[in-house]
Amino acid sequence: MTKVIGLTGGIASGKSTVSNMLRDRNIPIIDADLISRQIVEPGSPTLHEISKAFGCDVLKEDGTLDRKKLGNIVFSDKCKLEKLNEITHKRIGEEFVKRIEELKKDNKLIIVDAPLLIEAKMMDLVDEIWLVVVDEQVQIDRLMKRNNLSKEDAIKRIKSQMSLEEKKKYAHIIIDNNKNIHHLKEQVEYILKNVIGGLN
Numbered sequence: 001m002t003k004v005i006g007l008t009g010g011i012a013s014g015k016s017t018v019s020n021m022l023r024d025r026n027i028p029i030i031d032a033d034l035i036s037r038q039i040v041e042p043g044s045p046t047l048h049e050i051s052k053a054f055g056c057d058v059l060k061e062d063g064t065l066d067r068k069k070l071g072n073i074v075f076s077d078k079c080k081l082e083k084l085n086e087i088t089h090k091r092i093g094e095e096f097v098k099r100i101e102e103l104k105k106d107n108k109l110i111i112v113d114a115p116l117l118i119e120a121k122m123m124d125l126v127d128e129i130w131l132v133v134v135d136e137q138v139q140i141d142r143l144m145k146r147n148n149l150s151k152e153d154a155i156k157r158i159k160s161q162m163s164l165e166e167k168k169k170y171a172h173i174i175i176d177n178n179k180n181i182h183h184l185k186e187q188v189e190y191i192l193k194n195v196i197g198g199l200n
């Protein structure tokens with residue numbers, strides 16, 4: 001039996017960092033942020049719908065999605081974010097199902113790295129939820145630094161997602177990423193050894 005893990009957590013909590021550690025152990029990762037880029041390639045129906053809903057202004061001259069511009073629009077307006085989610089989440093979910101089925105053939109453990117797993121009600125696609133947690137101040141600092149955002153913009157993005165306290169209600173395992181990378185890696189190794197056991 002294959003075990004499918006949903007790896008989730010707030011923006012800049014450290015999901016990709018955890019995913020990379022698991023990938024290094026040859027565990028397959030399904031990356032929602034990557035899928036959300038693939039489904040909006042030029043010529044795709046999703047990009048067409050986005051430009052119809054948000055105007056051609058959200059396209060660059062070469063026809064690709066101007067992610068920065070669309071991000072600025074949706075993270076400042078809840079209704080617009082909901083509109084974008086309506087367009088994208090169904091397709092992201094379909095890709096999850098397809099890729100999980102493919103990977104199940106050859107793997108006992110699969111990770112679905114999805115920031116909005118809970119918000120998008122995709123919990124049923126996975127057997128277990130691992131939640132990466134950080135204190136809000138650490139999250140703000142890391143997000144400002146990584147995305148070169150003002151504090152105000154970083155807070156807007158954090159507030160566009162479900163609160164950590166709410167997410168904790170769904171989590172089977174909590175990974176604390178408030179300290180350094182070494183501390184994070186120790187937890188990942190512990191989980192692989194003691195919780196997942198011989199699966200990977």
Ligand SMILES: CC(C)(COP(=O)(O)OP(=O)(O)OC[C@H]1O[C@@H](n2cnc3c(N)ncnc32)[C@H](O)[C@@H]1O)[C@@H](O)C(=O)NCCC(=O)NCCS
Nearest residue numbers: 010011012032033036067070071088114115116117160161
């Ligand atoms: C708004 C967009 C264009 C911004 O692009 P950008 O390259 O700046 O960010 P990227 O896609 O790398 O996402 C970075 C992080 O933002 C957060 N985020 C992304 N989309 C959303 C959303 N709809 N609601 C809340 N937070 C989100 C996540 O924590 C994600 O890890 C892009 O995120 C997007 O198309 N989002 C809709 C698709 C989606 O919901 N993706 C998450 C899949 S579970």
Ligand SMILES: Nc1ncnc2c1ncn2[C@@H]1O[C@H](COP(=O)(O)OP(=O)(O)OP(=O)(O)O)[C@@H](O)[C@H]1O
Nearest residue numbers: 010011012013014015016017115142146179180181
């Ligand atoms: N323990 C840590 N110590 C210091 N920096 C860290 C730590 N963990 C992650 N980071 C940094 O914090 C930032 C956010 O981490 P990461 O990109 O893994 O988060 P994420 O949850 O995948 O983000 P997103 O939701 O936006 O996809 C990155 O710049 C990463 O290098």
